[in-house]
Amino acid sequence: xxxxxxxxxxxxxxGVAGTLFTPVIWKSLDDVSIWSQNWPWIPRLNTGxxxxxxxLSKLCPAGCAVKVKTVGGLPFAVAGNTANPMSKGGVCxxxxxxxxxxxxxxxxxxxxxxVGEGKFEAIKWEDAEALLVEKLGVLKGQAGKIAxxxxxxxxxxxxxxxxxxxxxxxxxxxxxxxxKFVAExxxxxxxxxxxxxxxxxGADLVLMIGADALDSWGPTVANQKxxxxxxxxxxxxxxxxxxxxxxxxxxxxxxxxxLPVPPQATAAFALGLANLLIGAGAVSSASDFxxxxxxxAKHTVEEVEKATGLKAESMKxxxxxxxxxxxxLVIAGASFGQGAGALDFVAGASLNVLLGRVGGGMTLLPAAxxxxxxxxxxxxxxxxxxxxxSTGKAAPGALIVxxxxxxxxxxxxxxxxxxxxxxxxxxSFSTYMDETAALCDLILPAxxxxxxxxxxxxxxxxxxxxYLVGAPVVKKPVMDCKDPVDVLLGAAGKLGxxxxxxxxxDVIKAKAKALGADFDALAAGGIWxxxxxxxxxxxxxxxxxxxxxxxxxxxxxxxAPMSNQAYGSATLATPPANLLAVRNTExxxxxxxxxxxxxxxxxxxxxEGAKVKLSAGKGEMKARVHLNEGVAPxxxxxxxxxxxxxxxxxxxxxxxxxxxxxTVSDEAGTGLKVWAGxxxxxxxx
Amino acid sequence: xxxKLQELWGEVMEEKKQCKGxxxxxxxxxxxxxxxxxxxxxxxxxxxxxxxxPVRFSHKIxxxxxxECDSCHAFRDDGSYAGLPKNEKCQECHADVVGSxxxxxxxxxxxxxxxxxxxWLIYQKQPDNVFFSHxxxxxxxxxxxxxxxxxxxxxxxxxxNRLSGYSKQTMKMWQxxxxxxxxxxxxxxxxxxx
Numbered sequence: 001x002x003x004x005x006x007x008x009x010x011x012x013x014x015g016v017a018g019t020l021f022t023p024v025i026w027k028s029l030d031d032v033s034i035w036s037q038n039w040p041w042i043p044r045l046n047t048g049x050x051x052x053x054x055x056l057s058k059l060c061p062a063g064c065a066v067k068v069k070t071v072g073g074l075p076f077a078v079a080g081n082t083a084n085p086m087s088k089g090g091v092c093x094x095x096x097x098x099x100x101x102x103x104x105x106x107x108x109x110x111x112x113x114x115v116g117e118g119k120f121e122a123i124k125w126e127d128a129e130a131l132l133v134e135k136l137g138v139l140k141g142q143a144g145k146i147a148x149x150x151x152x153x154x155x156x157x158x159x160x161x162x163x164x165x166x167x168x169x170x171x172x173x174x175x176x177x178x179x180k181f182v183a184e185x186x187x188x189x190x191x192x193x194x195x196x197x198x199x200x201x202g203a204d205l206v207l208m209i210g211a212d213a214l215d216s217w218g219p220t221v222a223n224q225k226x227x228x229x230x231x232x233x234x235x236x237x238x239x240x241x242x243x244x245x246x247x248x249x250x251x252x253x254x255x256x257x258x259l260p261v262p263p264q265a266t267a268a269f270a271l272g273l274a275n276l277l278i279g280a281g282a283v284s285s286a287s288d289f290x291x292x293x294x295x296x297a298k299h300t301v302e303e304v305e306k307a308t309g310l311k312a313e314s315m316k317x318x319x320x321x322x323x324x325x326x327x328x329l330v331i332a333g334a335s336f337g338q339g340a341g342a343l344d345f346v347a348g349a350s351l352n353v354l355l356g357r358v359g360g361g362m363t364l365l366p367a368a369x370x371x372x373x374x375x376x377x378x379x380x381x382x383x384x385x386x387x388x389x390s391t392g393k394a395a396p397g398a399l400i401v402x403x404x405x406x407x408x409x410x411x412x413x414x415x416x417x418x419x420x421x422x423x424x425x426x427x428s429f430s431t432y433m434d435e436t437a438a439l440c441d442l443i444l445p446a447x448x449x450x451x452x453x454x455x456x457x458x459x460x461x462x463x464x465x466x467y468l469v470g471a472p473v474v475k476k477p478v479m480d481c482k483d484p485v486d487v488l489l490g491a492a493g494k495l496g497x498x499x500x501x502x503x504x505x506d507v508i509k510a511k512a513k514a515l516g517a518d519f520d521a522l523a524a525g526g527i528w529x530x531x532x533x534x535x536x537x538x539x540x541x542x543x544x545x546x547x548x549x550x551x552x553x554x555x556x557x558x559x560a561p562m563s564n565q566a567y568g569s570a571t572l573a574t575p576p577a578n579l580l581a582v583r584n585t586e587x588x589x590x591x592x593x594x595x596x597x598x599x600x601x602x603x604x605x606x607x608e609g610a611k612v613k614l615s616a617g618k619g620e621m622k623a624r625v626h627l628n629e630g631v632a633p634x635x636x637x638x639x640x641x642x643x644x645x646x647x648x649x650x651x652x653x654x655x656x657x658x659x660x661x662x663t664v665s666d667e668a669g670t671g672l673k674v675w676a677g678x679x680x681x682x683x684x685x
Numbered sequence: 686x687x688x689k690l691q692e693l694w695g696e697v698m699e700e701k702k703q704c705k706g707x708x709x710x711x712x713x714x715x716x717x718x719x720x721x722x723x724x725x726x727x728x729x730x731x732x733x734x735x736x737x738x739p740v741r742f743s744h745k746i747x748x749x750x751x752x753e754c755d756s757c758h759a760f761r762d763d764g765s766y767a768g769l770p771k772n773e774k775c776q777e778c779h780a781d782v783v784g785s786x787x788x789x790x791x792x793x794x795x796x797x798x799x800x801x802x803x804x805w806l807i808y809q810k811q812p813d814n815v816f817f818s819h820x821x822x823x824x825x826x827x828x829x830x831x832x833x834x835x836x837x838x839x840x841x842x843x844x845x846n847r848l849s850g851y852s853k854q855t856m857k858m859w860q861x862x863x864x865x866x867x868x869x870x871x872x873x874x875x876x877x878x879x
């Protein structure tokens with residue numbers, strides 16, 4: 001019996017029929033459908049015990065005391081730390097995205113050495129550290145040849161960096177511009193010394209001149225908690241908040257009163273207010289009261305109206321509110337946290353002196369003991385330093401960049417980036433591939449705040465000495481990174497220097513000890529507070545005499561950079577999760593919107609949605625126009641944090657960078673570079 | 686022409702006779718039975734790969750030492766289930782080799798002392814999109830869902846589905862739904878998929 005064609009077909013048909021009575025088809029279909037849900041790029045959940053560990057998140061400028069939630073030891077979320085008396089369970093929008101940012105694709109994954117324009121190769125840590133030592137060693141002992149730029153004004157890391165520079169015969173440790181830098185200069189002009197503090201929680205009227213205290217100025221979470229405490233549910237508010245600034249920002253939106261004041265007129269506004277208060281009987285025992293009174297008298301309500309557009313009635317109402325308050329407090333600053341002059345600060349702070357609130361509302365913090373010997377930061381900021389580099393006045397051969405992004409976040413950003421090109425060797429200690437790291441010759445990946453020890457001493461704005469410490473949340477960083485301070489201490493040892501420490505953790509322990517604080521308690525989420533030092537201030541009349549009169553130019557508009565903490569900071573691009581919060585009247589596709597009132601737009605010859613070019617000096621940026629009646633007259637408001645050229649796919653190439661059109665000028669009588677009063681021309685394209 | 690037709694017809698009839706000789710429905714039955722056998726016997730062997738646990742863990746020996754199930758498989762304070770113990774727990778007894786079993790040496794030298802967690806193969810591992818609470822199911826006997834490993838000296842072979850990548854013992858959704866239905870527990874999506 002042979003098997004012919006027909007017989008074979010019968011077997012096959014029988015086989016197919018038989019298969020239907022087996023799990024082959026049904027099970028295969030089921031398993032293939034499950035297989036199709038398991039692509040390798042789908043993230044897998046980490047499993048294990050869920051814990052919450054106290055941490056210090058330095059992603060925002062002030063630093064947030066938070067609780068990091070972990071599963072199986074890896075962070076997955078950030079919550080407020082209710083046990084911390086400063087944050088009281090609050091967390092800022094940047095630090096809230098901290099866990100996500102730990103796994104960001106923008107993180108530098110290993111040491112990188114530049115091998116061509118925009119090209120890097122991964123190298124081993126020992127090779128990277130050897131290269132750093134070699135480059136610094138060549139320049140050791142040559143004054144002015146090694147410099148450092150830091151964006152961390154609260155960490156003890158700065159002491160190590162300045163100590164290292166001192167040991168190498170250099171003193172060029174420059175801070176990125178900040179309110180603290182300017183405010184300390186202002187205090188000196190008022191005959192005092194130290195970092196000023198502001199007791200918002202103890203005030204019953206808070207006048208914020210420019211300072212965006214409820215979103216981006218000072219310890220924002222603590223400020224917000226203080227504000228919230230004055231708004232008890234179901235009861236009347238116990239304090240009034242007034243915002244006088246160029247834009248109806250987040251602070252202005254919740255304040256009791258918003259007074260639109262262009263950025264170049266804040267000093268004139270404060271002096272106009274002083275004039276009204278003195279006219280109503282305010283006196284001060286300060287030695288320069290007579291001089292101050294005469295100066296203020298020039299700032300009549302009519303003059304203030306010319307400079308700011310504010311009606312006399314608004315000013316008088318505000319003066320009446322202040323007179324009625326028992327504990328008024330004035331906070332002056334730039335609406336975007338930098339670039340204001342010391343005179344703007346003095347004008348605002350002089351109101352506290354006039355109201356007798358120095359020592360109560362406005363405090364002065366004592367100098368903190370150092371853990372590492374050295375001279376500290378230069379009295380010039382990074383913008384002034386790089387301006388000197390661009391002209392050849394300063395010619396360093398090596399630059400250390402720590403927690404800073406000067407190529408993006410300095411005025412005239414394009415010029416600053418070019419100035420960096422004049423420095424032969426640049427090393428960036430950066431957690432993320434930012435614009436400055438992309439220009440450097442060596443990138444040394446720094447740990448994320450949840451992967452390292454770090455500390456925060458006296459974040460600008462706190463009313464009393466404050467110290468926080470953070471310990472690593474994870475056992476091992478998720479990238480191949482090393483603590484920058486550990487690397488610098490190691491380099492110092494190889495260069496024959498003795499700074500007295502081997503690790504950053506040891507430095508912080510010494511700092512805590514010097515302050516009389518308990519390191520372990522701080523690392524567990526605690527806080528150390530000291531007492532303000534007291535002391536009187538004068539009214540700064542001789543300095544204020546140099547306040548330049550506000551000149552109005554019909555061809556230009558005042559530029560008001562607008563900060564929104566959720567959209568990142570000078571050192572951090574917008575966290576991907578927060579991009580969802582960007583409105584389509586702020587960014588549409590890749591177009592950033594600049595904002596101005598309808599009247600201003602009409603005078604500038606532009607309308608809603610128009611494409612425009614903003615120019616100032618050599619810088620220019622492109623955007624669209626959005627009409628917003630919350631912008632002061634004659635002012636164009638531009639959101640900060642956009643126009644990134646590095647970072648990741650989420651932030652790169654969206655909008656334009658307002659820092660490009662901020663223009664630097666010299667402040668009369670203080671020697672400071674300022675850019676808060678920048679002006680721009682707006683042209684339709 | 687007629688003659689050619691007759692010859693062709695004859696060939697067809699001859700072929701038909703030969704086919705009857707093949708057994709009629711027999712080839713069909715052979716194919717049917719072969720497929721059924723292949724489908725129920727060979728297919729599962731092809732579908733699953735066999736794996737053994739990285740360390741031959743003996744539940745029997747540990748029970749003989751007086752340990753209870755919840756000595757290692759315990760609920761945490763927050764009510765979540767710890768599942769398999771980590772090195773921290775194992776090293777309470779096995780920081781160094783304390784017995785003569787070679788499996789213990791493997792654990793101590795290759796995992797515990799190197800600070801490396803043992804990549805245990807989990808027989809009932811559920812997909813990430815399933816939220817399973819042991820606490821909510823603690824009244825049900827472990828053996829209803831898990832292999833009975835309590836008295837084994839060598840862990841059972843782990844069968845991994847070559848297509849889906851899951852264990853053979855991973856419970857399917859219909860099994861969850863059936864039990865929920867039988868116990869009058871909601872089968873709404875959000876009960877398991879958070």
